[in-house]
Amino acid sequence: MTTRLLTDGASCPDAPSGHPVMLTTRDGVRFDVRCAPGEDVLSAAARAGYVLPSMCHKGSCGACSATVEGAHELGEHSPQALPEKDRAAGASLLCCTYPTEPLQVSLPFEGNRVIHGSVPERQAQVLAVDAVSPDGLTVRVRLALEPDEVSGAAVEFESGQFVEVSLPGLEVRRAYSLANVANWDGEAELLVRRQPGGWFSGILADWLANGFEGAQVVVRGPMGAFGLHENGVRPRWFVAGGTGLAPLASMVRRMAEWGDPQPVRIYLGVNAQPELPDLDLLPELAEAFDALPDAALVPCVWHPDGAWDGVVGTPADALEKDLTELVAASCGGPVDWPDLYVCGPPALVDAATRAAVDVGVPADQVHSERCLPS
Numbered sequence: 281m282t283t284r285l286l287t288d289g290a291s292c293p294d295a296p297s298g299h300p301v302m303l304t305t306r307d308g309v310r311f312d313v314r315c316a317p318g319e320d321v322l323s324a325a326a327r328a329g330y331v332l333p334s335m336c337h338k339g340s341c342g343a344c345s346a347t348v349e350g351a352h353e354l355g356e357h358s359p360q361a362l363p364e365k366d367r368a369a370g371a372s373l374l375c376c377t378y379p380t381e382p383l384q385v386s387l388p389f390e391g392n393r394v395i396h397g398s399v400p401e402r403q404a405q406v407l408a409v410d411a412v413s414p415d416g417l418t419v420r421v422r423l424a425l426e427p428d429e430v431s432g433a434a435v436e437f438e439s440g441q442f443v444e445v446s447l448p449g450l451e452v453r454r455a456y457s458l459a460n461v462a463n464w465d466g467e468a469e470l471l472v473r474r475q476p477g478g479w480f481s482g483i484l485a486d487w488l489a490n491g492f493e494g495a496q497v498v499v500r501g502p503m504g505a506f507g508l509h510e511n512g513v514r515p516r517w518f519v520a521g522g523t524g525l526a527p528l529a530s531m532v533r534r535m536a537e538w539g540d541p542q543p544v545r546i547y548l549g550v551n552a553q554p555e556l557p558d559l560d561l562l563p564e565l566a567e568a569f570d571a572l573p574d575a576a577l578v579p580c581v582w583h584p585d586g587a588w589d590g591v592v593g594t595p596a597d598a599l600e601k602d603l604t605e606l607v608a609a610s611c612g613g614p615v616d617w618p619d620l621y622v623c624g625p626p627a628l629v630d631a632a633t634r635a636a637v638d639v640g641v642p643a644d645q646v647h648s649e650r651c652l653p654s
Contacts, residue, residue: 298324299379303332303346309391315379320355321348322374331395332374332387333505335442335455339376342626342650343504348372350383360626361650389505393438399500402428403448404468406495409487412471412561415554418523419484420459420562421470425499433466439530440507440621440649443468444500445480453500454480457527457623457651460564461534468499471526471557506649508534511619514645515543517602519595519632521624522550524651525557528623529565532575536568543574545602545618547595549628551582595624596631603639617641622648 298316301324315324322344325332335343339357347370354367355376362373374385404423412420427433437443437458444453460469474481487495508516508531516535518528525548532544550556556579559566569575580591580598591598599620606615620641622632629648636646 299382301325301379301383301385303330303385303387305387305389305391305394307390309394311394315383318378320375321377321379321383321385325374329397331397331399331503333389333393333503334375335504336652337375339373341652342373344374345371346374346388347386348374348377348383349385350379351381352383353378353380358626360630363630393505395503399503400428400430401498401500402426404497404499406487406492406497407467409484409492410561411488412557413555414558416488417474418555418557419472419474419488421472421484423468423470423497423499425466425468427466434462434464435466435468436462437502438462438507439534440527441502441504442506442527443470443502445470446498446500447483448496448498452479457504457506457523457530457649458502459526459529461530461537471523471529473523504649506621506623506647507531508621509619509647511542511645513542514616515545515618517599517618517620518544518546519599519620519622519624519628520546520548521595521628521651522555524622524624524628524649526623527649528621529562529568531621532572533564533568536571541573543618544569544572545576545578547578547580547598549580549582549595549598549624553581553584553588556581594628594631596628596635599632600635600639603636603641607639615640617645620646620648622646623651625652626650 298314300314301321302312304310311330313324313328322334335341340361342361354372357373357376403426407424408422410420412418425435442455442457444455446453456470458468459471474484506527520528578598580595581588582594584592620636622629629650633646633648637643
């Protein structure tokens with residue numbers, strides 16, 4: 281692997297005293313920053329002009345997890361964001377990693393996922409707000425982004441990335457994955473599960489009840505390291521919990537647009553039937569399924585009522601069953617493991633990852649992102 285050095289924190293004239301940190305991406309791009317006393321690695325990188333993939337900035341989502349070598353203190357964080365087994369293997373959360381000596385950080389993404397400078401922001405007009413589940417709580421939001429000097433009208437991102445949404449003049453932001461694909465028309469599409477007391481949930485409830493004519497938002501991004509990996513023709517299986525479907529839907533739509541030949545399977549899990557998104561209300565995703573040569577949707581309901589005749593349990597349960605059947609079908613020979621993409625609540629991500637690794641799926645074929653209610 282060839283390492284490309286982008287910069288050295290020492291070259292910055294206002295670099296503070298503190299500990300040097302060398303960060304290296306998966307494809308060998310290296311950049312050096314310096315953490316001031318009491319400063320976390322994520323903040324030090326941003327101050328030096330490098331915005332690393334992250335989401336919550338408070339140790340609760342796990343999006344900034346990386347392998348860290350060198351002594352450091354780990355601040356307050358959720359054990360779901362950094363399980364103890366990952367911590368024991370050298371992982372840390374960069375938003376709450378405070379060096380006590382020079383550090384070397386191995387980032388689990390490629391250099392093109394690091395934003396140089398500030399995160400782009402664009403104004404957007406609300407085009408549509410539609411409930412897409414029988415209980416009315418899962419909402420599809422379509423936005424038209426205003427052109428800017430860099431991208432013009434285009435919306436450029438990698439399927440799997442997210443944006444932050446705010447209202448003009450307000451600092452409150454919420455992160456949502458993009459459910460559509462990159463396009464030249466300026467459109468962005470979000471899937472949001474309305475939460476009791478949620479800030480953006482309240483705004484959506486008002487728009488649904490009273491209309492959204494003239495409504496505008498500010499879109500910040502795209503950001504994030506979650507996305508498709510080139511894998512030849514190995515099958516791709518997607519595991520989604522609730523609106524964790526959004527980035528996976530974007531990936532499936534991108535595969536259909538590019539004519540990818542891999543077999544596709546989506547395990548979509550909800551607690552009860554009324555939460556299941558209606559594909560008739562997500563026509564672009566339904567069209568992508570029709571366009572792919574071998575695609576299947578596996579709805580999973582954890583607590584069904586008497587009318588449900590589909591898979592009972594979580595997507596992790598269904599995934600484990602199907603992976604076990606792959607092992608049995610191999611009759612002791614090599615298994616054609618699929619690449620797995622998992623997005624949803626931390627408990628689902630952990631359960632699906634554990635099921636996959638325990639049955640024998642190589643760890644580097646399991647890609648995940650946790651999403652939290654907001």
